[in-house]
Amino acid sequence: MIIVSGATGTLGGAVVERLLDRVAPDRVGVCVRDPAKAKALEERGVRVRRGDFADPASLEHAFEGATRVLVVSVDSAGETAVRLHGDAIGAAVKSGAARVVYTSHMGANPASPFAPMPDHAATEEVLRHSGVAYTVLRNGFYASSAHLLLGAALTTGELALPEDGPVSWTAHADLAEAAAVALADDVLDGVTPALTGAEAVDMAGVAAIASELTGKPVRRVVVSDDKYRAGLLAHGAPAHAADLLVGLFAASRQGEFARVDPALPRLLGRPALPLREVLRAAIG
Template identity: 60%
Template sequence: MIIVTGASGQLGRAVVERLLAREPAEQIGVSVRNVEKAQELKERGVRVRRGDFEDPASLDYAFEGASKVLIVSSNTFGETTIRQHRTAIDSARRAGVSRIFYTSHMGSSPTSLFQAMVDHAATEAALRDTGVTFTSLRNGFYAASALMMLGNALETGELLAPEDGPVSWTAHADLAEAAALALSEEALDGVTPPLTASEALDLADIAAIAAELTQRPMRRVVVPDTEYRAGLVAHGFPEEGADMYMGIFRASRRGEFSRVDPTLARLIGRAPKSMRDILKEMTSPAR
């Protein structure tokens, strides 16, 4: 049985949907904190069990009978994330799985300027230490994050953000398809190459594409780090969260997310969605 954690989230649910197109429903299970959010999957024959990274016993139950487990990374950061991931890895090992899959990131590094990348590197180290065969899916930076940074720029005509650098923005749908292929066919082993779209764009590039598609002017305005951080806090970000978020810009300026690689295209058998494709869908009058 293939078990997917976090199946009520955007990536985890997308992975399950693609697995259902490849595997019988009775061979798929999900581990979710709130089973009510996965009721529709249960009705389709997927095994739904409660599993919480903060509750090892619940994970032991959720992973029971698993041959493979996909650990979708936690949405926390720092020591909490590393502890939660180790808990999930240990539960998968106790379940006797043949392979652990993990949704890592292309920028995974213990020296990254973005805390989440340090957490991914620590999780990959834990996977190596556990002795179980594993696949660490080094996903490209989610394109959804770029859309969040775009904010209300489509209305204001100004994309305000700190200085940034090129990023290999990649669609959730393509990464979910790759994960499903990896789970069903074991097409990837160990730490993967970066699973990215075919180009790296900075926010100025995104503003230019958005302006072209909407036929409205859009300026890329660079905001000082301190000013942008203060704005985040003023809008409700906790201090620690604001510091973590600013790491995205510092890391991208250093080129941590700029690499592109053909592995994702090869795996899914087509060109991954480009940022232009994603923005076109977002700005389509039919939406």
């Protein structure tokens, strides 16, 4: 049985849908914190069981009978994230899974200033020493994040952010399909190349696309890291969240998300969705 964690989240939910295009529902199980939210999947024949990375004992039941397990990275950072990932990987191995698939990031790097990247790098090390076959999906930066970073600029016409660098924005839908392929077929082993969109675009480029899509000018303005952080704090953002975003721009300036690789379109058998189309759908 193929088990997908985080199946009620954006990425995990999309992975399940694409997986069901490839295998029968009775070969798919999901591990979710709230089974009630996965009732529709259960009605379609998918096995639904409660499992919480923060409750390792619950994973034994959730992963029972697994041949492959998708560990979707958690929305945490630091030692907590690495511990949760490690507990999930350990439970998958204990369940007898022959392969563990993990949603890492193209920028995984122990020295990155963007907080989630060292966590991904540390989790990859856990997988390397897990004793089972594994697939590390080096996912490109979510294109939906470009829309989030646009934020109020769509209204104010001014996109005020720190200096940045090009990012190869990648659609959730494409990454979900890639994960489904990795779970259903024996085509990906070990650490994948960067699974990215077809072009790297900086925030000035994002502003230009937004201007074209809305018909309203969006001007890119560069502000200092300190001014940006102060603004986030003034608007109620927690300090750790402000630091994370400042780290994002620092990492992009270093080119950590700029690589464009043909691996994703080759895997999908079609071009990757361009950022413009993801923004078009998000902006409406």
